[in-house]
Amino acid sequence: MSNTSNILSDFRLYQLMSPSLPIGAFTYSQGLEWAIEKGWVTDQESLQSWLTDVLHHSLVTLELPILSRLYHAFERQDIPVVTHWNQRLYANRETKELRLEEQQRGKATTRLLRQLNEQFTLSDLTNAEANQLAGFALAANHWGIDSQALSAGYLWSWLENATMAGVKLIPLGQTAGQQILLSLSQQLPAALSASRVVQDHEIGSFTPAQAIASSRHETQYTRLYRS
Numbered sequence: 001m002s003n004t005s006n007i008l009s010d011f012r013l014y015q016l017m018s019p020s021l022p023i024g025a026f027t028y029s030q031g032l033e034w035a036i037e038k039g040w041v042t043d044q045e046s047l048q049s050w051l052t053d054v055l056h057h058s059l060v061t062l063e064l065p066i067l068s069r070l071y072h073a074f075e076r077q078d079i080p081v082v083t084h085w086n087q088r089l090y091a092n093r094e095t096k097e098l099r100l101e102e103q104q105r106g107k108a109t110t111r112l113l114r115q116l117n118e119q120f121t122l123s124d125l126t127n128a129e130a131n132q133l134a135g136f137a138l139a140a141n142h143w144g145i146d147s148q149a150l151s152a153g154y155l156w157s158w159l160e161n162a163t164m165a166g167v168k169l170i171p172l173g174q175t176a177g178q179q180i181l182l183s184l185s186q187q188l189p190a191a192l193s194a195s196r197v198v199q200d201h202e203i204g205s206f207t208p209a210q211a212i213a214s215s216r217h218e219t220q221y222t223r224l225y226r227s
Contacts, residue, residue, distance in 0.1 A: 013145045040209065041170070067154055095218065
């Protein structure tokens with residue numbers, strides 16, 4: 001029975017991270033669209049370099065540590081701690097576009113959880129609306145998804161969405177996209193390990209090029225991706 005339960009939680013993780021989940025993760029480029037428009041990212045090599053920087057200076061040091069803390073806070077039903085980390089994540093989003101993305105994806109995630117008729121409390125759903133990390137942490141607790149598995153799934157979901165955005169926008173062929181995924185995925189185990197030793201006072205991001213690109217993307221004349 002235990003093994004069957006573990007398999008079911010794996011399937012729930014796949015469902016939660018699937019690009020077909022109606023929460024709109026694939027509609028955001030997080031500044032990449034403007035970076036491509038201005039020639040900062042022009043080919044497979046520069047796209048991979050851009051994603052590598054975001055991985056190590058944002059995912060490892062901000063999103064993954066906060067996702068882990070939100071997971072354990074929901075596990076303990078410690079709502080003040082959930083609120084604290086929701087606010088820290090929001091404070092580290094430098095642009096209006098990135099803050100709106102957090103709000104929109106958080107609301108989309110909790111709206112879906114409500115519609116699935118699972119037994120979530122109103123308080124939990126309200127606190128999970130702040131951002132998608134909180135929604136994922138809440139759902140993972142409910143479905144018995146392990147914290148480390150959740151972090152790995154989230155990391156892969158980010159990489160896949162960001163790579164596909166670059167493939168569409170540059171544009172590149174699908175083979176180039178698969179080559180980027182194959183190459184960067186080799187860095188993911190070390191990235192996960194590094195994220196687990198980040199201390200509370202060290203949590204934050206340093207991706208100035210992404211922040212500039214995101215702020216300029218807010219007023220970009222033509223856009224395929226949401227602001």
